[in-house]
Amino acid sequence: MKTRGRPSTKAKKETVEVPVTSEPKTQLGPNVAHPPQLFILPEDISKDARIVSLENPRSSNDSRYLVCPERGFYEFTKVAAPKSTPRSLLLSSLDAKAVDNGDNAVEDSNDKLSSSGYIMRDAGLFVATPVDPLFFVLPVLAPVSASKHSDIPKKLFLSGEDYLNKVTTTSPHLSTLFRVDSLRVSIEKRMAAVCDTVDAGDETMYRLSEEKMMKELLKKAKKMSKKGLPASMEDKFIRKALEVPIMSIKREESSLKDEDTPADTPDTQTSTDTAASSFSEASTAATSFSEDSQGTATQTPKTPSIPSITAPDGVVDLLRLRTALFFICSNYIAPHLSETIKKLVLSPTSTVNFAPLEAHLVHLAKLRQEALAARQLGSTSQKRSLEEDEDGESRVEKKRKLEEEEKRKKAGESRGVKNLKKVNTTGMKKMSDFFKKK
Amino acid sequence: MQTKPLHNNNLNFAGLPTSFNLCNLVSPIHKMLEARLEQADLLKKVVDAIKDLVQDCNFDCNDSGIALQAMDNSHVALVSMMLKAESFSPYRCDRNVALGVNLTSLTKVLRAASSEDILTIKAEDAPDVLNLVFESSESDRLSEYDLKLMDIDQEHLGIPDTEYAATISMPSADFRKICQDLMLLSESVSIEATKDGVKFTCAGDIGNGAVTLRSHTNVDKPDLNVDIELTEPVSLTFSLKYLVNFCKAAGLSKSVKLCLSNEVPLLVEYALAGNSYLRFYLAPKIGDDE
Numbered sequence: 226m227k228t229r230g231r232p233s234t235k236a237k238k239e240t241v242e243v244p245v246t247s248e249p250k251t252q253l254g255p256n257v258a259h260p261p262q263l264f265i266l267p268e269d270i271s272k273d274a275r276i277v278s279l280e281n282p283r284s285s286n287d288s289r290y291l292v293c294p295e296r297g298f299y300e301f302t303k304v305a306a307p308k309s310t311p312r313s314l315l316l317s318s319l320d321a322k323a324v325d326n327g328d329n330a331v332e333d334s335n336d337k338l339s340s341s342g343y344i345m346r347d348a349g350l351f352v353a354t355p356v357d358p359l360f361f362v363l364p365v366l367a368p369v370s371a372s373k374h375s376d377i378p379k380k381l382f383l384s385g386e387d388y389l390n391k392v393t394t395t396s397p398h399l400s401t402l403f404r405v406d407s408l409r410v411s412i413e414k415r416m417a418a419v420c421d422t423v424d425a426g427d428e429t430m431y432r433l434s435e436e437k438m439m440k441e442l443l444k445k446a447k448k449m450s451k452k453g454l455p456a457s458m459e460d461k462f463i464r465k466a467l468e469v470p471i472m473s474i475k476r477e478e479s480s481l482k483d484e485d486t487p488a489d490t491p492d493t494q495t496s497t498d499t500a501a502s503s504f505s506e507a508s509t510a511a512t513s514f515s516e517d518s519q520g521t522a523t524q525t526p527k528t529p530s531i532p533s534i535t536a537p538d539g540v541v542d543l544l545r546l547r548t549a550l551f552f553i554c555s556n557y558i559a560p561h562l563s564e565t566i567k568k569l570v571l572s573p574t575s576t577v578n579f580a581p582l583e584a585h586l587v588h589l590a591k592l593r594q595e596a597l598a599a600r601q602l603g604s605t606s607q608k609r610s611l612e613e614d615e616d617g618e619s620r621v622e623k624k625r626k627l628e629e630e631e632k633r634k635k636a637g638e639s640r641g642v643k644n645l646k647k648v649n650t651t652g653m654k655k656m657s658d659f660f661k662k663k
Numbered sequence: 664m665q666t667k668p669l670h671n672n673n674l675n676f677a678g679l680p681t682s683f684n685l686c687n688l689v690s691p692i693h694k695m696l697e698a699r700l701e702q703a704d705l706l707k708k709v710v711d712a713i714k715d716l717v718q719d720c721n722f723d724c725n726d727s728g729i730a731l732q733a734m735d736n737s738h739v740a741l742v743s744m745m746l747k748a749e750s751f752s753p754y755r756c757d758r759n760v761a762l763g764v765n766l767t768s769l770t771k772v773l774r775a776a777s778s779e780d781i782l783t784i785k786a787e788d789a790p791d792v793l794n795l796v797f798e799s800s801e802s803d804r805l806s807e808y809d810l811k812l813m814d815i816d817q818e819h820l821g822i823p824d825t826e827y828a829a830t831i832s833m834p835s836a837d838f839r840k841i842c843q844d845l846m847l848l849s850e851s852v853s854i855e856a857t858k859d860g861v862k863f864t865c866a867g868d869i870g871n872g873a874v875t876l877r878s879h880t881n882v883d884k885p886d887l888n889v890d891i892e893l894t895e896p897v898s899l900t901f902s903l904k905y906l907v908n909f910c911k912a913a914g915l916s917k918s919v920k921l922c923l924s925n926e927v928p929l930l931v932e933y934a935l936a937g938n939s940y941l942r943f944y945l946a947p948k949i950g951d952d953e
Contacts, residue, residue, distance in 0.1 A: 634718075639767050641715020641908055645735055648904040649850060652948040653739040659928050659946065660741070660820035 261343070263314065264301070264351045271295045273405065277398035282360040282557050287396075291353045294405035298361065299353035306348045314350075317342035358408075359415040359441070360557040361399075365391040366420065366433040367562050382423050382430035385413040439569050442558075443577055446550035454545055462548045463541065467585075469592060543582040695760055696724050696786040698751040703782035703797060705750070705915070707773045709941055712912035712933075713742050714766035716905075716943075719815050722762040724786070728754065728939070732819055740905050741928070741944040743822065749937035762786060762793050763815035772808045780806075822944070827922035827930070829856035829897045832890040833876060835919040835933065839910035841874045846903040848872050851948055855898040856923060861891055865903070886917040897923045899947040906931070909943040916941075 266274075274293035281288040291299035306312040365388050389409065393400040403409050413429070419438040420431035454463065550570060554563035571579060700706055713720070713731070720733035728751075731744040748754040776782055776797040785794040792809040799805075841863050845852050849867035856862075860877040879889040912933045913919070922930035928944040935941060 638718050639714045639770070641911075642718050642736065645716065645737070645904065645908065648737070648902055650737045650739050650902065652950050653737075653902065653946040654949070655738040656734050656741045656820060656928065656944065656946060657738065657818075659944075660822050663819040663821045 260346060262347075262349070262351060263316070263345060264353065266291060266353045267293070267296060267299065267355075269296075273402075275398070275402065277396070277402070279361060279396040279399060280364070282364055282559060283555070285364075285395075285559065290356070292399070292402050292408070294402060294408045296355075297408070297411055298356045298358045300356040301351040302354050304350040304352055312348035314345040314348045315342060316345060356557070357415060357445070358412045359419065361392060361396070362388060362412060362416055363419070363433075363438075363562060364395075364559050366416065366431070367438075367559075367565075382421075382425075382432045384425070384428045384430055385409070385416060386428070388416065388431060389413075435565070435569060439566065440576060442550060442553060442566060443546070443570075445553055446546050449549035449553070450542070450545035454548060458548065458552070459545075463544055466544060467541065467589065469589065537581065537585055540582050540585045543577070543579055544586075546577065547579060547582065695758055695788040695790070696756045696762075696784070698724075698729065698754045698756070698784050700751055700782040700784075702778065703773065703776040703780040704778040705746075705935065706782060706784075707776065707778065708912070708915045709744060709746070709935075710766055710769050710773055712909075712915065712941060713744065714770050715908050715911060716740060716742055717766060719763065719765050719813065721815050721817050722764055723759070724756045724762065725759045726756050733817065734820075735905075739902075739946045740908075741820065741822075743942040743944070744940070746935070746939045747937050750935065750939045758788065760786060760788070760790065761815075762790065763813040764793065764810065765813060768810060772810050775806055775808065786812075825922070825924065825927060825930075826894075827927075828893070828895045828924040829861070829922070830890075830892040831856065831861050831876070831921040831923075832888065832918055833921070834887050834889075835910070835913035835916055837876075837887075837889075838919050838921070838931075839907075839913045842903055842906040842910050845872055845874070846907055850903055851900050852903050852906065853898060853900045854921070854923060854929070855896075856891065856893055857896045858893055861921075888918070897925055899923055899925065899929065900949075901929055901945055901947055905945050909945070912941050912943075 270291070270293040274291060274296070276289055276291050278287040279290045279292075279298075280286070289301055291301065293299070389399075389403055389412065393403060413431075416431050417429070419433060419441050421434045421437070423430040423432075453459065547570070551563075551567070554566050558566065570577070571583075713733070716735050717733040718736075720731055723730045723732075726748065728745060728747040728749075730746070732741065734741045748756075772795055776795075777799065779801070780797040780799055783796040783798070785796070786792075790812055792811055795808045795810060797804075797806040797808075842852070845863060845865040848869060848871065849865035851865065853864045854861065855864065860875050862873055862875045864873040865871060876889050876891075878891045879887070881887040909931045915935060916933040918934070920930075920932040920934070922932070926947075928946050931943040931945070933941045
């Protein structure tokens, strides 16, 4: 687990602003076998900060996080060039023109590398972005065993110590960090935000309050959506979801409707299509849970000028809010808990009333269905008419010819000939029976 | 002064005939067939008599005349026409040619001809059209029609000369009347020829009827003669509808000849001028005599 890396990094100012990093003194890095990796870390984190393996609150796998006893938790978001446009990074020493080229070039303090600069084959950057420690505690506050929380009557108050001990069992690296009081305090503060608390002597006992948790999560979601969702999310989950189907145009994004939340885990989510969008997306995503981060303060979320969405007042905001919430759920909250949250958010007791959104989405779904039906109807009828055209053309042609022939025959047929056809000729032999052919 | 107008008139009169003469001179060179009937009536009546029996047929032209043989749709009746070259004046046919004609169409064209008109039919070698010219004998009207011809596959039947058991000659009008009267009662008639005479009998839903003819000679009016030649008694049944149809040719000839033998078709013959004839054959009804 020991990383030996020297990703002492110094970030340039990016067009999309990333938390400026300094060179951490910590000796963290990849194994020797692996090429150096580039990390962009918060500027003034403490010397005690470590990159540790913690249990990913969503996937329950171990993931790497940067934990600073003073500044809190950071997750790593990989910013990578898309596979279609491979890039490399040139790392050169600071006294070269690294500063002013405005590129991703970063001084590498590693002696080996700094002298001549270093070219990183993989242009991936790991950007440390703040993450609310609350997410790490939630799994123990609402353990899976209590997945049917609603019908678990006895939820016990436990001391913060107990909870933290549980956390350290799944994420042993934390045990050392929890010795730092500041970290514990901050975590307990976060716990208090979502828990009912009882003071027992000098200890505070906590018990998860779904109500408070919802409030907290909604707060995050509101914050995330207030500044506008990242463009890609906005486009995929807001614009398309609210798109009014055009009758003549095929729309198939009914599947992209509200219930769809980004399924990406933080890992996959970070490898987005373009570097630019991943910057914006990753950083904007970070805003949702970095309440205290200066990163969010410096965020200037892209709000590209796009045609306005036609939807009733408030619906768009509601959808953004819900999308943000579901995004948080799908990335930072264990599946069982997110299910509960989704149920709660849609329940009438929810502090935010999503009913207008629901109604509008149902309405849209209906419209889409109608459009689809109309299109299918149209296409089949078109098809049929086409078939008819081909098939029918010959049929009509044949019929016409027959009729014409018939008509011609009729025209050339005297009344007498017609009448003779009706004559009963039974018992009359054919002429050829009497007269031989010549 | 006087000669001038005359002269002018002469020129005018001369102009037209000259052009006609040219036509007449030029046309025979191209014509395969040219047949001139003194009276269009003959062809009109022949076609009228046939057109209710046959729809399309070939007029087979050769140097001996124009012949036609066709069957009705059911193939139970056959019409055979022969217009000998002698019936025309003049008649010229350089090569055998079959003129496929729709009789209804021909009727339409012939309707334009008055009975007294002089009719000339012309056709080229491998013709596309049959050219018909009607000249009014009384006025200078000249009507000219082209009738499109058609290709008709027709089988010709060889009709042997038959010695009939009974041959009855009678006024065509009488025969027509008998057929028409009996048709009102029944659809078929039994013709029974014995030495006593010929008896037409029918039986229908409303009753039955019989007409008997005996040999009869009217010196004053030979047209009314009834002549029965009998080698053996014959009794056959025929469809009256067909017989009535044959009778449309009654206008062609004052008398008609019926020839019967057991087991062979009835022959109804209308003799025309110049050895021409129009003959109808009709298969007897067998096993159906009521």
